[in-house]
Amino acid sequence: MAQIVHKYTLLILLSVLIMHSLFTIVYSKNFDEKMPCKRFSLYYHDILFNGTNLANATSATAVNRTQLGDHKHGMLVVFDDPMTKQNNLLTPPVARAQGFYFYDSKDEWNAWFAFTLIFNSTEHKGTLNIMGADLMGEETRDLSVVGGTGDFFMTRGIATLLTDGQPNAFYFRVNMDIKLYECY
Template sequence: MQGLSIKPSTKLQLSSLLVAVATVMLVLLAGVAHGGGRRLVVSSSEDEPCKKMTVYYHDILYNGNNTGNATAAARTNGTFGLLVVFDNLVTEEQALSSELVARAQGFYFYDKEEDNAWFAFSLVFNSTAYRGTLNLIGPDLIAEKTRDLSVVGGTGDFFMARGVATLRTDSFEGLYYFRLQMDIKLYECYV
């Protein structure tokens, strides 16, 4: 039996065909990875975000007696501060009993010396209005009237979103409950 030999011109054609097929596959995969046909919308002005909303974040810290309604719990109480893990309610209006629009799931650290916090969490939306997540991260300088957290990504209706969430303390009841008004403005959206 003789070995199979391929002519140089056929090798070139085969290589070109493989490159073409690989290119088409990469383009198709890139389309899926970038939202399956969605197009990127980038705001041209700070005053005109591509998507905006106002929601209310409710934090009910476990105090030893409120197991039934606590949504956050201190996991450490170390030398330098406090780590709190949470699965908080996010509502459309100020009242805790108003329509649930998302869950805020993540953690924050309190700095023991300065009473500031640092947040890292996802807003998990599962409603008729929105599905998906928004990922937020940054410092919460509690003494400031407003504070900004970075929106660093998202999934679903918020695929790869970028923007800012401006926080304002809306209510504070002792050590175990606070409510934040969150004005979220997205400046990069896939639609």
């Protein structure tokens, strides 16, 4: 009797292993680091509150700069910025960028960003979470896409930033080329 139980246990174990292998082969996602599964470009518009632009401001200083260096070291900005498909601020937003950045270098213009892109349009619904260092001296900078919800459930990728315009100290525009490599 014990031999029959051992044979059936071995048979069930082998069946489970074979089914797991087949399931993994059939349902696994192919990961190709050279080919994103989704790619799109958006423009991020930040209008810092300057004391007189209350109606138009989309961000505000939450913590003032320190006296270390000449690069706003320690300044923390909280934002709720529009994201558009074109570089014109007056085009309809397709998402909102909500989060913060702070200047983290006393010797260079560098900031660290952490924010969520919130989509609620006919094209996309859900969120993308982005964070990383913005080394402003570089022409392009990469921030990590670390997750998302809705159409972007558990996605990961890269958001490449390119400063597209900074006409004054209170407004800047960044082109974000978003490449997602894990899409579910």
